[in-house]
Amino acid sequence: MAQxxxxxxxxxxxxxxxxxxxxxxxxxxxxxxIDQPVVEVETAKAMVEVPCPYGGVVTARFGExxxxxxxxxxxxxxxxxxxxxxxxxxxxxxxxxxxxxxxxEEPSAGSESGSGSGNVLVGxxxxxxxxxxxxxxxxxxGTSAAPAPAPVVEHEPVPVAVPAAAGEVNGRQGPVAxxxxxxxxxxxxxxxxxxxxxxxxxxxxxxxxxxxxxxxRAEEAARAQxxxxxxxxxxxxxxxxxxxxxxxxxxxxPLRGVRGAxxxxxxxxxxEIPDATCWVDADATELMAARAAMxxxxxxxxxxxxxxxxxxxxxxTAALARYxxxxxxxxxxAREIVRLPGVHLGFAAQTERGLVVPVxxxxxxRNAESIGAEIARLTELARTGKxxxxxxxxxxxxxxxxxxxGVDGSTPIINHPExxxxxxxxxxxxxxxxxGELAVRQVVQLSLTFDHxxxxxxxxxxxxxxxxxxxxxxxxxxxxx
Numbered sequence: 001m002a003q004x005x006x007x008x009x010x011x012x013x014x015x016x017x018x019x020x021x022x023x024x025x026x027x028x029x030x031x032x033x034i035d036q037p038v039v040e041v042e043t044a045k046a047m048v049e050v051p052c053p054y055g056g057v058v059t060a061r062f063g064e065x066x067x068x069x070x071x072x073x074x075x076x077x078x079x080x081x082x083x084x085x086x087x088x089x090x091x092x093x094x095x096x097x098x099x100x101x102x103x104x105e106e107p108s109a110g111s112e113s114g115s116g117s118g119n120v121l122v123g124x125x126x127x128x129x130x131x132x133x134x135x136x137x138x139x140x141x142g143t144s145a146a147p148a149p150a151p152v153v154e155h156e157p158v159p160v161a162v163p164a165a166a167g168e169v170n171g172r173q174g175p176v177a178x179x180x181x182x183x184x185x186x187x188x189x190x191x192x193x194x195x196x197x198x199x200x201x202x203x204x205x206x207x208x209x210x211x212x213x214x215x216x217r218a219e220e221a222a223r224a225q226x227x228x229x230x231x232x233x234x235x236x237x238x239x240x241x242x243x244x245x246x247x248x249x250x251x252x253x254p255l256r257g258v259r260g261a262x263x264x265x266x267x268x269x270x271x272e273i274p275d276a277t278c279w280v281d282a283d284a285t286e287l288m289a290a291r292a293a294m295x296x297x298x299x300x301x302x303x304x305x306x307x308x309x310x311x312x313x314x315x316x317t318a319a320l321a322r323y324x325x326x327x328x329x330x331x332x333x334a335r336e337i338v339r340l341p342g343v344h345l346g347f348a349a350q351t352e353r354g355l356v357v358p359v360x361x362x363x364x365x366r367n368a369e370s371i372g373a374e375i376a377r378l379t380e381l382a383r384t385g386k387x388x389x390x391x392x393x394x395x396x397x398x399x400x401x402x403x404x405x406g407v408d409g410s411t412p413i414i415n416h417p418e419x420x421x422x423x424x425x426x427x428x429x430x431x432x433x434x435x436g437e438l439a440v441r442q443v444v445q446l447s448l449t450f451d452h453x454x455x456x457x458x459x460x461x462x463x464x465x466x467x468x469x470x471x472x473x474x475x476x477x478x479x480x481x
Contacts, residue, residue: 002079005054009069012043012389018070019043020257021063027184030058032078039075042257046392047353047385056080068256183208190215258354269416272332277411278460279447282468283434284427287311288442290474303369308427309347309401310372315470316399316422317343317364317371318477323463325455326420327396337454346395346415347375348402349382356382357415359395403427409445419454422467423447444471 009019019041026038037049038058056078063069183206187194192214199206255263269275288308295305320327320343328339345363349356358378360371381387398415403426412423425445432441448464470476 285442314368346398348400420450
């Protein structure tokens with residue numbers, strides 16, 4: 001007896017209420033194992049793969065790629081305890097060998113009814129899943145195979161485009177006879193319908209050679225159609241004199257996912273925070289020389305390379321210790337300024353998915369080497385899209401190095417609900433008066449955007465001046481080491 005279990009979109013943490021389906025990792029008819037990732041979703045914080053706590057045959061998927069689902073909405077249904085999809089009647093024992101289902105497609109013994117992985121995401125478990133039971137009646141001898149009605153669900157699933165009849169494989173019933181995930185991926189990339197292929201492997205198993213042959217046939221058909229079109233006459237309409245060319249339609253891009261989260265946060269910052277900006281040019285020649293000396297050291301005094309961003313981050317933590325007003329937030333409901341005990345330093349990172357701000361936890365307890373190592377680790381996670389929501393939240397102050405884009409200055413928007421952000425432009429040689437003489441020095445522009453509710457201009461100016469002094473004379477930091 002099979003049991004059809006419904007797997008819902010779990011609570012992904014950090015108060016997230018919805019997620020966008022980026023890519024399905026399984027198809028209807030696939031056999032999944034416990035804790036196997038089944039879908040890749042994008043939240044306002046990160047991109048994550050969602051594992052399924054049940055093992056069995058996927059019978060339905062809810063939602064197309066690009067659609068948004070709220071937390072708690074059905075993701076898919078899984079038939080647990082059956083070797084075939086519950087949407088099809090089970091073949092008799094005598095006809096099992098002709099069903100074309102390989103033994104490798106059978107679910108493991110650990111996927112019995114009511115079992116679960118226990119290895120779950122935030123907010124859901126597998127101990128008592130909401131299940132919908134359905135009996136699978138064996139096919140009587142001599143009765144033609146006919147698909148049974150699909151399981152009844154509370155929410156109507158979004159239809160999945162399958163050219164062949166649902167559950168039908170070359171006129172037979174059951175899941176697609178494919179074991180290798182590489183074969184499935186190859187077929188998806190070339191839009192090959194596996195339900196149309198007859199496998200050349202044992203018991204009708206579809207092999208990679210079968211998919212390669214289908215790809216070659218499709219390419220030959222496309223080339224033949226192209227040649228036919230090229231050989232045929234082309235009749236072009238003469239343009240009407242004075243006729244205006246049709247106006248190009250404007251492109252509309254939905255504000256969702258990371259882009260939507262950034263838009264919401266920046267709009268809220270602009271509407272709630274009365275911000276102001278001050279800036280100063282600083283001679284960074286001595287800081288660059290100190291960094292070069294650190295990275296050139298060897299032996300007991302040597303170590304990993306230290307980045308300019310790591311040095312600036314360490315300067316920020318020292319400045320916040322002197323000016324704690326800027327390491328705070330405003331509780332608008334209580335009309336209180338909340339000064340925070342620790343510094344969780346965020347840094348802006350541009351990725352293919354958009355702007356993200358990973359957070360270095362307890363930056364005030366770290367030295368430049370430790371901060372640099374954590375920045376490098378978080379940056380790599382950001383580039384690969386593997387940052388968790390927890391690594392993108394909880395910051396108390398943000399460092400924005402927009403100099404990597406080749407610009408000198410900016411007036412950054414505060415990362416709500418923080419109270420300040422330090423911006424750093426590019427470091428480049430400029431004429432500078434040094435020791436009473438004109439010289440070429442490495443100059444950088446520093447800008448501080450702050451919430452005027454938490455402090456006045458004197459405090460903000462003192463903070464920025466201290467940062468500039470440390471950049472120009474790194475030995476100033478020795479006082480706080």
